Amino acid sequence: xxxxxxxxxxxxxxxxxxxxxxxxxxxxxxxxxxxxxxxxxxxxxxxxxxxxxxxxxxxxxxxxxxxxxxxxxxxxxxxxxxxxxxxxxxxxxxxxxxxxxxxxxxxxxxxxxxxxxxxxxxxxxxxxxxxxxxxxxxxxxxxxxxxxxxxxxxxxxxxxxxxxxxxxxxxxxxxxxxxxxxxxxxxxxxxxxxxxxxxxxxxxxxxxxxxxxxxxxxxxxxxxxxxxxxxxxxxxxxxxxxxxxxxxxxxxxxxxxxxxxxxxxxxxxxxxxxxxxxxxxxxxxxxxxxxxxxxxxxxxxxxxxxxxxxxxxxxxxxxxxxxxxxxxxxxxxxxxxxxxxxxxxxxxxxxxxxxxxxxxxxxxxxxxxxxxxxxxxxxxxxxxxxxxxxxxxxxxxxxxxxxxxxxxxxxxxxxxxxxxxxxxxxxxxxxxxxxxxxxxxxxxxxxxxxxxxxxxxxxxxxxxxxxxxxxxxxxxxxxxxxxxxxxxxxxxxxxxxxxxxxxxxxxxxxxxxxxxxxxxxxxxxxxxxxxxxxxxxxxxxxxxxxxxxxxxxxxxxxxxxxxxxxxxxxxxxxxxxxxxxxxxxxxxxx
Numbered sequence: 001x002x003x004x005x006x007x008x009x010x011x012x013x014x015x016x017x018x019x020x021x022x023x024x025x026x027x028x029x030x031x032x033x034x035x036x037x038x039x040x041x042x043x044x045x046x047x048x049x050x051x052x053x054x055x056x057x058x059x060x061x062x063x064x065x066x067x068x069x070x071x072x073x074x075x076x077x078x079x080x081x082x083x084x085x086x087x088x089x090x091x092x093x094x095x096x097x098x099x100x101x102x103x104x105x106x107x108x109x110x111x112x113x114x115x116x117x118x119x120x121x122x123x124x125x126x127x128x129x130x131x132x133x134x135x136x137x138x139x140x141x142x143x144x145x146x147x148x149x150x151x152x153x154x155x156x157x158x159x160x161x162x163x164x165x166x167x168x169x170x171x172x173x174x175x176x177x178x179x180x181x182x183x184x185x186x187x188x189x190x191x192x193x194x195x196x197x198x199x200x201x202x203x204x205x206x207x208x209x210x211x212x213x214x215x216x217x218x219x220x221x222x223x224x225x226x227x228x229x230x231x232x233x234x235x236x237x238x239x240x241x242x243x244x245x246x247x248x249x250x251x252x253x254x255x256x257x258x259x260x261x262x263x264x265x266x267x268x269x270x271x272x273x274x275x276x277x278x279x280x281x282x283x284x285x286x287x288x289x290x291x292x293x294x295x296x297x298x299x300x301x302x303x304x305x306x307x308x309x310x311x312x313x314x315x316x317x318x319x320x321x322x323x324x325x326x327x328x329x330x331x332x333x334x335x336x337x338x339x340x341x342x343x344x345x346x347x348x349x350x351x352x353x354x355x356x357x358x359x360x361x362x363x364x365x366x367x368x369x370x371x372x373x374x375x376x377x378x379x380x381x382x383x384x385x386x387x388x389x390x391x392x393x394x395x396x397x398x399x400x401x402x403x404x405x406x407x408x409x410x411x412x413x414x415x416x417x418x419x420x421x422x423x424x425x426x427x428x429x430x431x432x433x434x435x436x437x438x439x440x441x442x443x444x445x446x447x448x449x450x451x452x453x454x455x456x457x458x459x460x461x462x463x464x465x466x467x468x469x470x471x472x473x474x475x476x477x478x479x480x481x482x483x484x485x486x487x488x489x490x491x492x493x494x495x496x497x498x499x500x501x502x503x504x505x506x507x508x509x510x511x512x513x514x515x516x517x518x519x520x521x522x523x524x525x526x527x528x529x530x531x532x533x534x535x536x537x538x539x540x541x542x543x544x545x546x547x548x549x550x551x552x553x554x555x556x557x558x559x560x561x562x563x564x565x566x567x568x569x570x571x572x573x574x575x576x577x578x579x580x581x582x583x584x585x586x587x588x589x590x
Contacts, residue, residue, distance in 0.1 A: 032216045032266050033163065035290050040268070040320045040347065043216075049347045050163065050219065051416075052117035053110060053361070054325060056352030058101045059149070060123040060170045062180045065355035066396075067366070070378045074123075074170075074183045080377060084389040093390075096397040098149065104156045105402050106353065106362075111160035113361070114416035117219055118157055119324065119349040120150065121169030123183060128204055131172060131196045132188065138196065140203050147211065154217060163219030165270070165349070166208060167324070173197035176228035177238045178276070192229055192248055198255070206259040213264035220268035222294060222324060223256045224249075226276045240274035246282040249274055257288050270294050270322065277324065278309075285317050293317075294324035300462040302336040304344075311344060323348040328359055330469030331414035331477045332448050333458035338419040350415070354405055358470070359477045363406040365399045367392060410476045413445045424451040424570075426506040432564060433510070434589040440494040440582040441475055441482050443503035444570075452503045454479030471496055485583070487552075495551070497528075497578040505571045505585070509564040514590040518556045522548050523580035531574040532559055539563060545580045554583060561590075 031043030040048050057065040063072020071080065082090045107118065126146030134141060150166070157164040173191040174184020184190060191197045205223060212218045228239040231248050240246070253271050260269060270292045273280035277296040286293075295310045314321045323341055327334070327350040334350070341348050354362035366374075369392035375381030384392070398404060410427070417425075424446030430438055444451035457479035459467050470476060472483035472495060480503065481496035494503070517532070528545030531538065540559045548555045562571075573582070 033219050033268055034266075035268060035292055035320050037318055038314050038320055039345065040292060040322065047345070049342060049345065050117040050165075050322060050349065051115050051347065052119050052163075052165065052349035053115055053353045054119040054121055054167070054349050054351045055102050056121055057355050058098070058121070059126055059146075060121055060183055061097075064180070065352065065357070067356050067374045068377050073180045073185075075185060077377070081389070081393065084373075084384065085386045085393075089386075089390050093393040093397060096394060097400065098145075100397050101354070101400045102153065103402065104159075107153070107156040107160055107162065109402060110353070110361075111162055113412050115162065117163040117165060117347075117349065118153070119165045119167050119222070120153060121167050121225065122146065122150075123170040124168065124172050124201070124204060125170070125183075127207075128172075128200060131194065131200060138199070140200060140207075142207065150208075154212070154215060158217045162217070164217055165219045165222055165324075166212075167222040167225050168201070168205070169225040171197070171224060172200040172204075175224055176226060176240075176276075177230070178226070178228050181226055181228075190229070191252075192231070198252055201252070202256050202259045205256045206263060209260040209264035209267070213266065218267055220270045220292060221260060222270040222272070223253060223260075224272060226272060226296065226325075227274050228276050229274065239276065240279055243274050243279055244281045246274050246279070250283045253283070254287055257291075261288070266290075268292050270324065272296075272324065280313060284313070286319050291319060293319055293321045295321060296325040297323060297337070298326060298328060298462065299459050301460055301465075302333065302340045304340070306463075307340065307344065307346070310346075321346055325349060325351045327351040330359065330458040330479060331410055331418070332469065332479055334411070334414045335418040335447060338415060342419070354400070358406075358408060358473055358475065359411065361408055361411050362402065363408060364396070365404065365406065367395045367399070370396045408477060410445055410478060414477070417445075418447050422447060422450055424504060424506065430505060430507040431510070432507050432515070432569075432587050434587070436587045438505055438507065438585045438587075439492065440503070440584055441480070441492045442505070443480065444506050446504075448479055450504075452478060452480055452501075454481075454501050455498050456481075483581075491583075493522075493581055493583040495581045497575050497580055497582065499575065499578045501578065502572055502574040505573075507564070507569050507571060509566055509569060512566045513564055515562045515564060516588045516590060517559045517562050518586040518588060519559065520554050520556055520583035520586070521545055521580055522551050522554045522583070524548075524550050525579055527577055528580040529576040531576055532562060533572045533574065534563060534569055535565070536570075542576055545577075551581050556586075 033040055042048050061074045127143055129141045154164050170182045171191045173189055173194050174182040175191045227249055230237040230240050257269050268290050269288055272294045300306050310321050323346055352360055354364055356364050369388045373384050373389055373392045376383055424444040427442045427445050448457050456467050458469050469479050471481040474484055475482045475492045482492050483495045485491040485493055523545050526547040529542045532540040539562050543559055
């Protein structure tokens, strides 16, 4: 399929989704955004709910997105790659990565799916030299690459009537003790320890504002991403969670604002508190009339209490708030979060658009050479040779193209349909005839309790409740646990089945009929049992799941006399007693 046809396909799939978005949040860019009391509005005065996605991993690679967990800040990863294949080949990889990871087709597809905005996490070193590389102290050498990339992205957003939010994700020197976020080198002066770094950041924002001051599709300037620094007690509060004053943070943000306003009076300025964006002690009240407060939210409950602190701040200072970063959880969490945000008139930007992993719209695939490289970089394998390293990285960069990624339609559905609809819909067409096989992992799309029921649906560890959602972290991102069958290519099965869980499958029968359904199961005991309903009517009860020898030793069991009507049928498999795995259903006509 051509790139053009791929974009059209996803545009068509997304067309129905767009009709579900609230009128106030369609985001057909209507001029400059601005703060209006507690709301973000466009030039017509209409309330705007930003439905966005951050392009994490593009300009700045956080190691976990590439499965690198040791020495995993971008600059150190790059140094280690250079040691393996040399600087020329390393530069080729990073150039290829920047060309492939985000392209117009990505933005076109985002718009078709329902997004109306993009958050660009910027690395300052694509726009200007580090202070230690400047030939004259205090001088700012401007690099064309970063500005050119931003210009292209803005053009793609304008074509799609989307807002682009500029996010300074990696500042000169680095803004926190969470090193990967800002690619901070702890052996060099931080942003907070160096006046030269502060001045460079101020100058960079002035340069950006001067360049984009007349661009209404720029939604705002997110001036420092997730500062996390202990000013008062760096030994015991290194990430600034308990900071009370935040004097240095506020002063720098005020100075940046002043520099921006010297050239640009129109754009929203977005500020983030300390402690990864949430600690506003000492920072407020706002010092600019066109300002928005950002907060970040991960791995906690999606109840009113989880956002009450930012709502109280919004009310106290009569200023809009925006959820600048969230995600990296299950579909259940995504749906519940979006419902919570929009009920409280809070726009959002999820994180990230794509990475190696299943809990985002696009998943970048690995390759054998890359797996070996990652093992070595994580201290678990042999050193790869130069040619294998080169092949690993260039192939992975090729896989970053949209048409080579795995598109997680379940994630997109959880973000743009399920917050507004409790209905289920088929994951695949599932047309039944004699011999049809429906994979267990292809249950319907929909909320937990509607398309399936799983007892462990999300990760709430920040709220004190450990959870995982899909324990296999593959294929889909719901609560249902899915693992890869190592004996077959691209084959998956449902695992870790627990008592009381169930899955639903919408199937299409050309004519009414009676079928025997053969279930491929694996079980280490004979204590499991399941039941089957069709269109809400019980057709098999307490079918015993026999002991097959192990959880990977597969056998077929037969469930007879399953009646289907002509047309659409909803089959539910209820797991009365769990402890077994399920691979597929095969339909045999009677």
